[in-house]
Amino acid sequence: MITATLVAVFFGLIVLGAPIAVALGSSVLVSAWAFSPIPLPIVGQKVFSNLDHFTLMAVPFFFFAAALMEQGGLVRRLIDFANSMVGHWRGGLGVTSVLTCTFFAAISGSSPATVAAVGGVMYPALLKEGYTKNYAMGALCTAGSIGILIPPSIPMILFGFVTETSITRLFIAGIVPGIIYALGMMVMASFLARREAIPPRPRADWGERMTYLRRAAPALSLPLIIIVGIYGFPAFDVGVLSFEGGAIFTPTEASMVAASLALVIGLFVYRELSVMSAIRTIVSTAPAVGMIFFIATNALLFAFFLTKIGVPQAISTALVELGLPKWAFLLMVNLILMVIGFFLEGVPVILMFIPVLFPAAQAMGIDPVHFGIIVIVNIELALVTPPVGLNLFVGSSVSGMPVFDVFRAALPWMLVTLIVLLLVTYVPAISLFLPNLMFG
Numbered sequence: 001m002i003t004a005t006l007v008a009v010f011f012g013l014i015v016l017g018a019p020i021a022v023a024l025g026s027s028v029l030v031s032a033w034a035f036s037p038i039p040l041p042i043v044g045q046k047v048f049s050n051l052d053h054f055t056l057m058a059v060p061f062f063f064f065a066a067a068l069m070e071q072g073g074l075v076r077r078l079i080d081f082a083n084s085m086v087g088h089w090r091g092g093l094g095v096t097s098v099l100t101c102t103f104f105a106a107i108s109g110s111s112p113a114t115v116a117a118v119g120g121v122m123y124p125a126l127l128k129e130g131y132t133k134n135y136a137m138g139a140l141c142t143a144g145s146i147g148i149l150i151p152p153s154i155p156m157i158l159f160g161f162v163t164e165t166s167i168t169r170l171f172i173a174g175i176v177p178g179i180i181y182a183l184g185m186m187v188m189a190s191f192l193a194r195r196e197a198i199p200p201r202p203r204a205d206w207g208e209r210m211t212y213l214r215r216a217a218p219a220l221s222l223p224l225i226i227i228v229g230i231y232g233f234p235a236f237d238v239g240v241l242s243f244e245g246g247a248i249f250t251p252t253e254a255s256m257v258a259a260s261l262a263l264v265i266g267l268f269v270y271r272e273l274s275v276m277s278a279i280r281t282i283v284s285t286a287p288a289v290g291m292i293f294f295i296a297t298n299a300l301l302f303a304f305f306l307t308k309i310g311v312p313q314a315i316s317t318a319l320v321e322l323g324l325p326k327w328a329f330l331l332m333v334n335l336i337l338m339v340i341g342f343f344l345e346g347v348p349v350i351l352m353f354i355p356v357l358f359p360a361a362q363a364m365g366i367d368p369v370h371f372g373i374i375v376i377v378n379i380e381l382a383l384v385t386p387p388v389g390l391n392l393f394v395g396s397s398v399s400g401m402p403v404f405d406v407f408r409a410a411l412p413w414m415l416v417t418l419i420v421l422l423l424v425t426y427v428p429a430i431s432l433f434l435p436n437l438m439f440g
Contacts, residue, residue: 002309006031010302020348021291024298028305046301051293054252055161058109059154060289061255065222065262066108067285070117072266072273074219078103079121081209081216086186088203091193093129094139097122098185101143105150105178106223107258109157111383112390115144119398129201133401134409135192141395141406142413143185145380148346150178152226152251152258155379156372158296158350162303163358165368167251168230169435173369174376176434177424181380184416192412218265225261226254231438292347299351307355316359329364330425333357334378341382345390349379370424373431377421384410384417 009030013023025047032039069075082099089095097118104114119140126136148155151171160167204212213220229248249257266273273281306312319329336357340349354375361371383391386407395406424430 002031002035003311005034006305006309020344021294021298024295024302024348024352028298028301031305046304047297051297053161055157055167056293056296058152058157058252058255059292060286061252061259062109062152062154063113063285063289064282065255065258066104066110066113066117067281068259068262068266068273068278069104069107069219069222070113070120071277071281072262073270074222074262074265075100075104075117076121077212077216077270078219079118079125081212081220084204084209084212087201089190090200091190091198092201093122093126093131094135094189094193095186097126097136097139098143098146098182098189101140101146102150102178102182103220103223105147107152107226107262108147109152109154109255111145111147111380112394114147115140115391115394116398118144119395123398130198131193132196133399134405135196137395137399137401137406138192138409138411138413139185139189140398141384141391141410142417143182144391144394145383145417146178146181146185148383149174149181149373149376149380151175151230152254153376154292155346155350155376157251158347159354159372159375162300162351162354163368163372165372169369169439170372171251172231172434172438173373173431176430177373177377177420180423180430181416181420184420185413188413188416218269222258222261222265226258229257230254295345295347296351299348302352303355312356312359315356316363319360320363326364326366327426329360330366330374333361333374334421334425337375337378338381338385341378342385342387344382346379346382349382350375367428367432369435370428370431373424374421377417377424381414381417381421384414 006027009027010023013026014020018026079096079100082103083093083096086092086095086099100118100122101114104118105111108114108117122140123136126139127133147153151174153171153174156170156174157167159165160170230251263273263278267275267278324332337349337353340353344352358368358371362368383389384407386392386404389407392403392406392410395401395410396403399406401409
């Protein structure tokens with residue numbers, strides 16, 4: 001009866017048009033008041049404790065880093081460098097879009113931010129070169145999904161927070177799948193450009209490439225600093241300088257470093273940011289950060305309530321008792337997450353449903369890091385599927401195309417996402433090779 005009331009109130013409020021965060025929190029309050037499985041004062045304490053975590057501080061700082069990169073001139077220089085390297089390929093500007101999304105993903109941790117930042121520059125450039133609207137928008141929306149697979153990744157941070165899985169291991173596990181995804185998108189960019197008979201651009205000489213590399217070097221240094229800082233640096237002893245080896249900072253501290261460096265580069269290196277424009281950028285980003293925290297707080301409260309009334313344990317037991325082989329269980333998880341992804345954004349998917357599915361995955365003997373990467377790729381797919389795919393709405397805002405037209409444009413490119421999903425699901429070594437190599 002408690003579970004039925006919880007679900008009925010939640011979906012009832014959704015049907016009435018309430019924001020998902022309000023529906024989550026209100027359904028818990030109504031159920032707690034009606035059946036008293038937990039005292040109402042505990043609900044208030046839980047709301048506060050959900051936000052009182054060092055790990056969650058990474059979310060706003062990665063958002064700020066992405067916004068400051070866009071406004072500070074870093075994105076344009078990354079695009080110029082990528083274009084000098086691969087722009088002469090068949091579909092070179094499409095490949096440039098993918099490569100730039102990969103560079104940007106290694107700093108921002110957010111897929112919609114990647115689409116907005118890279119799309120704002122690349123979309124008009126692609127149209128000017130003769131690419132169709134469908135090609136341009138399909139490339140940017142789906143390539144932007146790399147933003148949550150290439151580390152750092154905000155959804156990975158949330159998954160690690162919810163499941164108590166090492167975020168550092170999750171980050172490094174995303175590198176190989178992210179590279180495979182990027183390469184697949186580059187192949188698709190070239191293939192579709194060939195079908196549209198897009199002529200190749202002139203090849204940049206090495207002098208031009210070095211010029212663009214020097215200009216992009218400060219921007220390119222950001223992902224390098226983050227990677228070295230999180231994953232560690234070899235021990236050295238040179239004169240008065242010595243280092244025992246190992247990580248320099250945590251993923252949360254890395255987000256602060258990324259935001260600080262993006263600010264410094266924009267203000268003092270490229271000089272395209274002023275103090276006032278930096279403040280305006282941070283202020284304009286704050287609502288998106290607030291939205292994530294509002295959803296996170298109520299979704300974690302919802303998950304806590306489900307745990308208290310025994311729903312995850314019951315579902316986990318039921319799934320295990322079905323006697324499914326591991327491959328069938330993983331297929332079922334993918335199908336569940338795909339369906340959920342049609343209606344919910346990545347953040348509530350992780351915060352609401354992973355506490356339910358994760359115990360069953362553990363009982364089946366599935367590695368938590370491997371399971372995390374499967375979840376992230378499913379969220380990549382959800383980002384480009386209607387009716388709530390965030391990348392579709394960002395792409396629509398950038399291009400002026402209707403959301404459903406953006407989805408149709410993304411369909412051929414989504415084949416790459418599906419292939420990567422199958423690979424990471426059934427070839428665990430793709431995700432686990434690097435973490436096992438580095439951490440044993």
